[in-house]
Amino acid sequence: MNKELFLEKTITDLKLELESPDQRIIAISQILEKIPKNINELFEGLRIVTDTIYPTLEKELTIEEYCKVFLLETITTETLKKIGIVNPNVKTIVDSNVGINLTPSEKKIIFNLVRNILELSEIKKQFEEEAKILAEKNYPNFCFVAGTKIACQMLVIAGSISRLSRMPSSTIQLLGAEKSLFKAIKLNSKKTPKYGLLFNHALIINKTKRDKGRLARFLSGKIVIAIKADISGKDLRNELKEKISKKIKE
């Protein structure tokens, strides 16, 4: 018995498993699930103060644009154009002069808070890009059929690509809807869920309720084929594209 051999082998096995692309994608997308919550909470906190300065401004702008307005020293149509805001309503709200005036020290605090929110949203973008590059490089067929975002979320629930590849298509169809499925089984009701994560798929989201269930069933079958093609290193993108477009025409 040689303990050193065991230690060496386990450490190399550990690194092989943790450095594999599916584990990296899972780690990144787990972080990605948490960042938007933080941004929204901070944004709500910011609005407690800023609503009294420029009321109803948040209806016209996205979160990032809203934050950028508070980084400006003087607000004119030209400076607004520089940060990419063309909406004329913004200028009228700013000029209406209904809100309160802040002291310089208060302005400084809000300035810092706004910068924090913008930084967080920048980090979020970087992570999204990283996950997209990794996923599309290693699993091209899977990402083509399911979409990159849904593919990453499915990997998180399954735990690894090898476990996902062993799942039947009916399981993949309901991935993400475990809670409502087990509730339906427990109550013996006929209202079982028809789709889980696939609800957000670009092809399914704007269909009628009847077609949603059908397409989810069809797509989950194609996803199973795509995952197995990725593992064996084949490229089936053209064939899958034909089949999917044929089904949609029906």
Place this chain on the structure above:
Amino acid sequence: MSVKNLVRANGDFFTIDINTKEKRFWDPNRSKVCAALKKGINFFPIKEDFTVLYLGCAEGYTCSYISDLVDNGIIYGVDLSPHSMQKFVLLCKERKNLVPVLCDANKLGEYDLLNGIKVDLIIQDVAQKNQVEILNKNAKLFLKPKGHFILSLKTTAISQKNTKDIIENEIKKLEKDFEIIEKRRLDPFEKKHIIVIGKLRS
């Protein structure tokens, strides 16, 4: 319950000093083997020079206490998860009689380095549907004749039905190859768990 400590006191563990001998506190809420001892089992098959195969070691909480009990022996800790194995490897570097094995407990026969190794005791703590099968398979491969086993059975992993029926069923399966010496429910510490101690029929 407390056990003498082989390694100097670590910051994470609560330690007591009695007559210059260092002792460590063993928490029955975290370890099923300790819970069984606390419930008062009559037979506990561990001696100082045993070699032990521990299936499902996780981060090595229970393993570290058994390595204290087995002074001159060796303990092989088997686990599948790479994240908890990282912590176990750190523990192995600290304690000289712990050995890490990163492998599925179902496929331990394919692990080259374990070939031809025989052990005196198998401790199994993997909450799986085929727990008894895993024990049978590994006992055929690694256990010495008349070797012992400690099995902690999680009934909710097998099915959600009546606990008593499941336990009867699983023990019937066990009695084909093993002679059962002791069995006890771990009720206040772990719900719907049972610990079974037995011996291989030669």
